[in-house]
Amino acid sequence: xxxxxxxxxxxxxxxxxxxxxxxxxxxxxxxxxxxxxxxxxxxxxxxxxxxxxxxxxxxxxxxxxxxxxxxxxxxxxxxxxxxxxxxxxxxxxxxxxxxxxxxxxxxxxxxxxxxxxxxxxxxxxxxxxxxxxxxxxxxxxxxxxxxxxxxxxxxxxxxxxxxxxxxxxxxxxxxxxxxxxxxxxxxxxxxxxxxxxxxxxxxxxxxxxxxxxxxxxxxxxxxxxxxxxxxxxxxxxxxxxxxxxxxxxxxxxxxxxxxxxxxxxxxxxxxxxxxxx
Numbered sequence: 001x002x003x004x005x006x007x008x009x010x011x012x013x014x015x016x017x018x019x020x021x022x023x024x025x026x027x028x029x030x031x032x033x034x035x036x037x038x039x040x041x042x043x044x045x046x047x048x049x050x051x052x053x054x055x056x057x058x059x060x061x062x063x064x065x066x067x068x069x070x071x072x073x074x075x076x077x078x079x080x081x082x083x084x085x086x087x088x089x090x091x092x093x094x095x096x097x098x099x100x101x102x103x104x105x106x107x108x109x110x111x112x113x114x115x116x117x118x119x120x121x122x123x124x125x126x127x128x129x130x131x132x133x134x135x136x137x138x139x140x141x142x143x144x145x146x147x148x149x150x151x152x153x154x155x156x157x158x159x160x161x162x163x164x165x166x167x168x169x170x171x172x173x174x175x176x177x178x179x180x181x182x183x184x185x186x187x188x189x190x191x192x193x194x195x196x197x198x199x200x201x202x203x204x205x206x207x208x209x210x211x212x213x214x215x216x217x218x219x220x221x222x223x224x225x226x227x228x229x230x231x232x233x234x235x236x237x238x239x240x241x242x243x244x245x246x247x248x249x250x251x252x253x254x255x256x257x258x259x260x261x262x263x264x265x266x267x268x269x270x271x272x273x274x275x276x277x
Contacts, residue, residue, distance in 0.1 A: 077115030082106035102130030148201025152243035197222035209253025219245035
């Protein structure tokens, strides 16, 4: 048997220099004998060899709800050689070989051949901090797209700070299937010296069940904003004091929003609401 105490492995704390060694002893000891078994390593190896082998893959439900293991094969599709990280991705519901990728510092990219090649669709003069992309999924409206800008949670985030922030300035809109994009004037301020609601757009969602209005929800730094005219004007529907927001809309038109408080809010069906609510 080994003695109760292990040689100190770190300075621990000022009050207890052997704190780390004591913690490891408590993890490894046999509680019946209050000692670490002398053959602990061989026991670990025997236990490891007895564990069932697991192949990489994904579980799918097969015939008669039987669980089957089917491997997934991933292939890199780009876009390559662009400035910044890909933060947003979308597939055209009307044409699944048309893909969109939004980069934090590289703009909005479009592929019409399932990722074999890509073209940059935002111009060099436009802001390139893309963080989210959403499509109008209604029949006859699928050529309309929205793209948010501004990354409020940077890539250098750790436990004590948020890291580098990438300032945005509004929401882009495309009316030609993503071939060209224009910044919505209602969301752009052009004032980088101040922090405005649409400087950080966390997510954008369209309402596929609202046939009479071009309804869009935007989760922003200052809360949830709603437009019923395709982004020409906006109203704040839920206030928030940080970037901890998100939005989603179901195919039936039920809206969900998340704020910093962690509250999940479900809104009503637009088919039973008066216009403009």
